Amino acid sequence: MSIEPSVHQDDASKGKEKSFDIVINGQQETVKDNHLTYEQVVRLAFPGGPFDILYSVTYANPHGHDGTLAPGQKVTVKDGMSFNVVKTNRS
């Protein structure tokens, strides 16, 4: 897979920060946050919004620790983690 540009540009003046390679809606991203909230994950998936609708957010780790994020919830970020941000409204 092609590596997308990092969400946070490396800034040498800040010294070495740990960054995480994750997948959001099938695309590679790199983040520096130890935690991600529902709102942050939605913004990573859809930078242009819309933000006024409800998404079903699931996260999965290669070694387990799967779960869901509701608005207001957050999760600890791990390398290789995958997120789905989907509006589950079709039938």
Added chain:
Amino acid sequence: MSSKPTAPDSALQQLAAAGFDVEVHQQHLLVHQVPYVNEAGVVKRGTVICKYVESGGQLLPPNANHGDSHQVWWQGEYPCYADRRRLAELENENQGQELFPGCTFNFRFSNKPVGVDHFQTHVEKVMHYVDLIQAQAGVLEPWSRAQAGGVKRSEDESVFQYPDSASARAEILMTSAQLAIGKVAIVGLGGTGSYVLDQLAKTPVPGIELFDGDLFEQHNAFRSPGAATEAEIDARLPKVEIYKRRYSAMHRGIVSHPYFLDEANVAELAEFSFVFVCVDRADARRLIFRFLQSRGIPFVDVGMNLQQVKGSLRLIGSCRATLVTPELNDHVDNSVPLGDGDDDALYRQNIQVADMNALNAQMAVMLWKQYCGFYQADFATVNMLFSVNQNMLAKTVAGLGERDEG
């Protein structure tokens, strides 16, 4: 037609247990689906009938001392050898008449094994004739046998056209009965709703009513259970009518309502014990949710979405099933997208795939079965979310607030 319960060691029970389609009617034993060869050399199926007289709880053996004989009656054409010669050894009476109200025979047969004066039991007697007749059919069609030869019909009061022999076999009939709580509705017979019906038709729920104003079109065939015929597609019938016809082959309680629900008629949902909400419009969801919650009617809402990953042909996506009951409803706002925005550009590509529809429907049906007490619920699960690209099924349990998985 029904089979009255009789003594467990009766001929009826023995033959039924052996897989024969049998019934007792007006003191007669009828063995249906006996394969025979007609005079044109075609394998068809007929019925052997004999007296079956119970007296004081005792079954009278088939002999002259009890006003019976070794003879039987036959419904069908005259049975033949595989080479089309009549089975003359059976012949006794060729003038058919009414045996009892609603039952007319075509022929009477009389035949005994050499050295046998009379048959000891009804099973022995009936099997003598059945074997003679079906042996000839077996020459032409080795798979044709009276055992499991046909469908066992249901009792008149059953919701099924034929009994649920799988549940009987697995001895979970009592468990299955938990599902017969009351009528259920499916609102929306799209991909997911049609698979919900596919499952519900196999449960003893007394009524399954279908609401949808759309016609069944060619593209629907690819997101619907079974294989639609070209005639079904050409008929331009409402989806609910196509599905009602298809599933009425199995379940007697299916009713079709070929229209959409709106403010004017949403109250039609008041009579249901449970509703499956399988729509894809936020305004319809809001209307139906508001009504069902105001009446305290439990329901499951389903929803899914698939999208293409930018710069690739691959799909990602999730499907969701959400249970809402009068007791458990705090999770609705954080689970179900009820806002507007169905038409945003992001979601104009409406990719749907039958396996995701089917899985979404199974999740909904399982939540309903859990609600009914058919399945054990170890947690008060109110939301299930499957993500195909993550191969992952996540649950939301009622009353659990924020948490940080770490």
